Each structure stands twice: as structure tokens, then as C-alpha cells.
Amino acid sequence: MDRFPLVSVILPVYNVEKYLNVCLDSLLNQTYKNLEIIAVNDGSTDKSKEILESYIGRLRKFKIINQKNSGLSMARNAALSYITGKYLYFLDSDDYLLSNTFENLVTSAENYNLDLIRFNANVILDSDLSENYFAVGGNYDDNGILISNKIYGINEFVHLNTNRKIFRPAVWLYFYKSKVIIDNHIKFWPQIKHEDELFTPMVLKYCNRIAYDPNKYFQRRLRPNSIMTSDINADFMSFVSKKVIIEILNSERENNKIFNKFIIFRLSVIYESMLNYKVMYKKNLLQSIDELSMLKKFFIRLKYVVKKQIKKLLKKMKGKKYEIKNNL
Incomplete structure (x- = not known):
């Protein structure tokens, strides 16, 4: 399997003991096995650290970084210093992926020499939330707007994202060629919220070959007390x-x-x-x-x-x- 390109997965973890096993199992069950998982325990006070440690030896290349609570941006930046994969993906630890995610994405990236792949997501409602929260989660399906099996240049892609108003900053909707991020020294801005609003446009600026995959690989969980379900207008x-x-x-x-x-x-x-x-x-x-x-x-x-x-x-x-x- 080592002859296949290595994919680095960055996984920030903070007090998600209820959801972490499902997330890690989705990595364990990937049909594409040449993965390195870099988990950053961002000062969790629940059992998240113990759950992470229970996967040592089960996940093939698995590194755990423990740090004081510094926020999502700093956790991701800490992991960026350790990645060695040709490709990179950012996963949130309360969400999870379909088992064929990396097999399909790597195949496309290799066959078409892609810098970036955008894909769709499915919204899953936690049992503690009402049906009304589906509207909060948003629609992550761009079929009919973006075209699969088409290679976009940067100008055409950002033009579509401007005129059709489909831009989605969330980093978990993109599969990256690591070189784009590392060579251009792109990192997450510390100590702010909505950090993806900066990170994604900065990455797009350096991508010359972009594709769209219509599959809903990412399973987006809406849960109580998360950023998505809180009153952001009072924050x-x-x-x-x-x-x-x-x-x-x-x-x-x-x-x-x-x-x-x-x-x-x-x-x-x-x-x-x-x-x-x-x-x-x-x-x-x-x-x-x-x-x-x-x-x-x-x-x-x-x-x-x-x-x-x-x-x-x-x-x-x-x-x-x-x-x-x-x-x-």
C-alpha cells in the first residue's frame, strides 16, 4: 500500500467523547489505507484523550499531539507542522466520512493532477435537536451548479463561486494537495472564529486545477452547544x-x-x-x-x-x- 500516495488527515479534538469513536471508526474503515492521522487533543477535559489513545495500534499511522486549549485554528496549525502526505484533509472530530472517501478522492487527484477537489456533505441531526435545525445546517449539495469530471481553472472556479453564490468556506468540503498549502505558508489565523473564511480563499488563490465530486462524503453532525446551533448573532x-x-x-x-x-x-x-x-x-x-x-x-x-x-x-x-x- 505504500506505493500509493500518503494522505494526511488533521483531526482537532476538544471534548467530543460522545462522538469521537464514530469519527475514528470512519477513518479506520476507509477502503484507502495509506493514511496518516494527526490528532490534536486541544486540552480536552472529558475522556477524549483516552479514546484517542485506545486507537494507537489500530490506526496504521497515528500521531497524537496534546496541548493546552488554544482553539481550533491553533490545533490545526500544530498538526500542519507534522504532515508528510502528498494530500491533506481536515476532519472535525464530531463528524465522520463515508468509507470510500479517500479511495475516490485520491484516484481523481492522481488521474487529473488536481490541486483541489470540492465535494458535498450530508447533514445529520443529533437526537437532542429538533427537525427545525436542518435549516441551520444548510445545503451542501452543488449538483447542477458545479460540473463533475470537469477541470476548473482558478478564474472560472472563483467566477462561479461569485456569480452563483455557492462559495462554501468550510475546509472539510475540500481535499487538498499538501504542496499548495505548505509551499505558500498558508495557516489558520489564530484566536478567531470563522477561520475558514480566510483559509479557503487563500488556498484557492494558488490552485490551478480544481475539480468537483458530487458525492456526499462528509457527514456533518448538528449537535447541541455547537457553533452551528448557538445564537451566533449574540456572540x-x-x-x-x-x-x-x-x-x-x-x-x-x-x-x-x-x-x-x-x-x-x-x-x-x-x-x-x-x-x-x-x-x-x-x-x-x-x-x-x-x-x-x-x-x-x-x-x-x-x-x-x-x-x-x-x-x-x-x-x-x-x-x-x-x-x-x-x-x-
Whole structure:
């Protein structure tokens, strides 16, 4: 099996004793066996560490890193220092994968010399949650928008992700060629939430050959007390994190007009989401120059978007008027 490319799987772990066995078993049961698993125990206070240690000897290449609780970004960054695989995947420890995931992804990556593969996910509701949370989980199926068995260049891929509004930042929806990340020194921004909003665009910038696999390999679990099911609009740290993301994304603008348009689109999406935060309506924050500046930028961008849409609508209406006139 060593003649097949090694796949490195990074697995941050923090207090997930209820779900960790299912996650690790999904790695153990992969039909593709040449995997190295780098698990980072991020200061867990439950039995997560003991569960990880019980898989030593069962998983073929398995490394456990123990560190003080430092957050998801720092856990992933710690593991990045140890990867040796040609390909890389980020798995969350409360979720799991279908057994044929890496066999199919490696085959495609090798056959077509791919830098990146995007795939779909299936949402699974924890027994403690009501059916209403399916809407929170979102739809991770891009069939009909992206085309399988097609090689996308960076410009075409980001153009689709801008105009069709299908961009999904979550790192667990992508299979990476490790070289893209390592050679360009791409890491997760520490001490913020929504870190994938920065990481994924930075990776896309360096990918020349991208493919889409319509299979739902990733099994996304919605559970109580997770980020997905909490009231994000009441989370001050989430609000501050988005401000940091906006600042960094603005600094990543470059000569590529299509990529810049994609970045501007992402900025407008983030600005718009921030208007829903309860913290926006607290006087002491709203009066700060920083917040007012941010709002000004958002509304300038919003004005541009609305103006563009009105132009498109008027153009369509003129065309319809011409068709009607000629049919009379």
C-alpha cells in the first residue's frame, strides 16, 4: 500500500467523547489505507484523550499531539507542522466520512493532477435537536451548479463561486494537495472564529486545477452547544472575528480582477451578515469610528450591488419591450 500516495488527515479534538469513536471508526474503515492521522487533543477535559489513545495500534499511522486549549485554528496549525502526505484533509472530530472517501478522492487527484477537489456533505441531526435545525445546517449539495469530471481553472472556479453564490468556506468540503498549502505558508489565523473564511480563499488563490465530486462524503453532525446551533448573532467574539477577517481579506487584493471580484463579493456577504448582530445596536460600539467606517464601506458596496442589479433589470425590460413591439 505504500506505493500509493500518503494522505494526511488533521483531526482537532476538544471534548467530543460522545462522538469521537464514530469519527475514528470512519477513518479506520476507509477502503484507502495509506493514511496518516494527526490528532490534536486541544486540552480536552472529558475522556477524549483516552479514546484517542485506545486507537494507537489500530490506526496504521497515528500521531497524537496534546496541548493546552488554544482553539481550533491553533490545533490545526500544530498538526500542519507534522504532515508528510502528498494530500491533506481536515476532519472535525464530531463528524465522520463515508468509507470510500479517500479511495475516490485520491484516484481523481492522481488521474487529473488536481490541486483541489470540492465535494458535498450530508447533514445529520443529533437526537437532542429538533427537525427545525436542518435549516441551520444548510445545503451542501452543488449538483447542477458545479460540473463533475470537469477541470476548473482558478478564474472560472472563483467566477462561479461569485456569480452563483455557492462559495462554501468550510475546509472539510475540500481535499487538498499538501504542496499548495505548505509551499505558500498558508495557516489558520489564530484566536478567531470563522477561520475558514480566510483559509479557503487563500488556498484557492494558488490552485490551478480544481475539480468537483458530487458525492456526499462528509457527514456533518448538528449537535447541541455547537457553533452551528448557538445564537451566533449574540456572540461578540464572532462579531470581532469577522472584523479581523474583513481587514485581512482587504489586504489580499491583487492584480487578478476575477479573484478581486470574488474577494469583494465575500466582503459584502460578511458585511451583510454583521448587520444581524445584536452588538451592532449597542451605543458604545456603534459610536466607535471603526464600526461607522465598517458600515460606510458596507453601504457603499450595497449601493454598487443594487445599482448593478437595476441596470440588468432595465436591460431585460428593454429587451422584452422590443420583443413585444415586433410581435404586434
